[in-house]
Amino acid sequence: MAVFQGKHIILGVTGSIAAYKAADLASKLTQQGAQVDVILSAGAEKFITPLTFQSVTGRRAYTDSDLWGGEAHILHVGLGHSTDLLVIAPCTANTLAKLAHGIADNLLTVTALAAGGEKTREIPILVAPAMDAGMYEHPATQANVRTLKERGVLFIGPAEGRMASGLVGLGRMVEPAEILGHIRLALGRHGRLAGKHLVITAGGTQEPIDPVRYITNRSSGKQGYALAQAALDEGAAVTLVTHPTGLTPPVGAQVLEVRTAQEMLEAVLSAIESADGLIMAAAVADFRVKQVATHKLKKNEGIPHLELEAAPDVLGTVANLRHRLKRLKAVIGFAAESHDLLENALAKLSSKKLDLIAANDISAPDAGFSVNTNRITLLYADGRRQSFPLMSKDEVAQIILEQVAALLE
Numbered sequence: 001m002a003v004f005q006g007k008h009i010i011l012g013v014t015g016s017i018a019a020y021k022a023a024d025l026a027s028k029l030t031q032q033g034a035q036v037d038v039i040l041s042a043g044a045e046k047f048i049t050p051l052t053f054q055s056v057t058g059r060r061a062y063t064d065s066d067l068w069g070g071e072a073h074i075l076h077v078g079l080g081h082s083t084d085l086l087v088i089a090p091c092t093a094n095t096l097a098k099l100a101h102g103i104a105d106n107l108l109t110v111t112a113l114a115a116g117g118e119k120t121r122e123i124p125i126l127v128a129p130a131m132d133a134g135m136y137e138h139p140a141t142q143a144n145v146r147t148l149k150e151r152g153v154l155f156i157g158p159a160e161g162r163m164a165s166g167l168v169g170l171g172r173m174v175e176p177a178e179i180l181g182h183i184r185l186a187l188g189r190h191g192r193l194a195g196k197h198l199v200i201t202a203g204g205t206q207e208p209i210d211p212v213r214y215i216t217n218r219s220s221g222k223q224g225y226a227l228a229q230a231a232l233d234e235g236a237a238v239t240l241v242t243h244p245t246g247l248t249p250p251v252g253a254q255v256l257e258v259r260t261a262q263e264m265l266e267a268v269l270s271a272i273e274s275a276d277g278l279i280m281a282a283a284v285a286d287f288r289v290k291q292v293a294t295h296k297l298k299k300n301e302g303i304p305h306l307e308l309e310a311a312p313d314v315l316g317t318v319a320n321l322r323h324r325l326k327r328l329k330a331v332i333g334f335a336a337e338s339h340d341l342l343e344n345a346l347a348k349l350s351s352k353k354l355d356l357i358a359a360n361d362i363s364a365p366d367a368g369f370s371v372n373t374n375r376i377t378l379l380y381a382d383g384r385r386q387s388f389p390l391m392s393k394d395e396v397a398q399i400i401l402e403q404v405a406a407l408l409e
């Protein structure tokens, strides 16, 4: 992923049973394209070896034995200054206390001081605490947490759950996939869309027939979620308006869950009041049942005759409000078509007063609903057209976000 490419990340690992999960995190970061230097504390070495990290990162892992070697006087400064981000996962109560008080008695804490000490370049420090039940809530730890938060250190968790000790409580390290999301958010914070707010819709809506049945469509939500992630990667604040898809929303997105076209309309209208852009990737229902049954329709009542009526058109409604929404500079729609792709897309571009529409032919088996790939043509309000080959939905999202950034500049 572009947001990780060429980024230098220091992963500090301290003495907790969750240290084994740090190997997964190191592996995930490396796979995303980051250059990962791992520093193990002496406690961490009791749980996991440097070789484990070297094997997944392809780089040497550092330990306290490096603190007293020949290059020691420059190592912590070099590591600390060249890094884009320092993450400590798992971070014990002991290391939290050291960070809060500026104690620098091992390579990791010395590096943390060096990384934070340079005033000219702000380096995000993220910590994922892991400790036994009761230790996180202890007033001493809480005081340290407050000190570090005031200093801008970002906390990921801890989560509630069962500890290795058998106790249940607050203190489990957050799972590596979620930590990765927080790192991604921190790395993207100064992107092209920093300071901008985008509203992105995803998935298909559900129009009820009775309390147990509804009409929906094949939209998986994947394209909308990929757009939300790509927007966060560029530093935007994101409101994701989505029906319950079962997909994990990207870390950092404000999620508004809706079911019907009416609910989506209301959520979008309230969110766009403060938005710079709207991307309607959702497949909103065009029709809904006029009289929704209040009880479950029974077979012995005969075959129901469902009368349909038009569902609200979200983009159509926004089009009529654009003169009032001065901040809303980029409105993007999708045209999912099974025939006359470009003609239909052009008609929607103009009737919905869009700045850009992404047209895709859903009759192709490898594009559109449910699959992981898409093939789009972008049509602009100013008459420009761009066609793209088959791409992943993540790549499509990046291309659309580049256009959004250009529209907002």
Ligand code: CTP
Residues within 6 Å of the ligand: 261, 280, 281, 282, 283, 284, 285, 286, 311, 312, 313, 314, 315, 316, 332, 333, 334, 335, 336, 337, 348
């Ligand atoms: N859309 C919307 N509200 C609706 C239907 C669609 O806001 N009730 C948005 C979609 O999110 C998409 C764009 O309008 O960005 C085009 O959607 P599409 O389903 O292709 O077109 P429709 O306007 O529904 O027209 P038709 O179904 O006749 O093709």
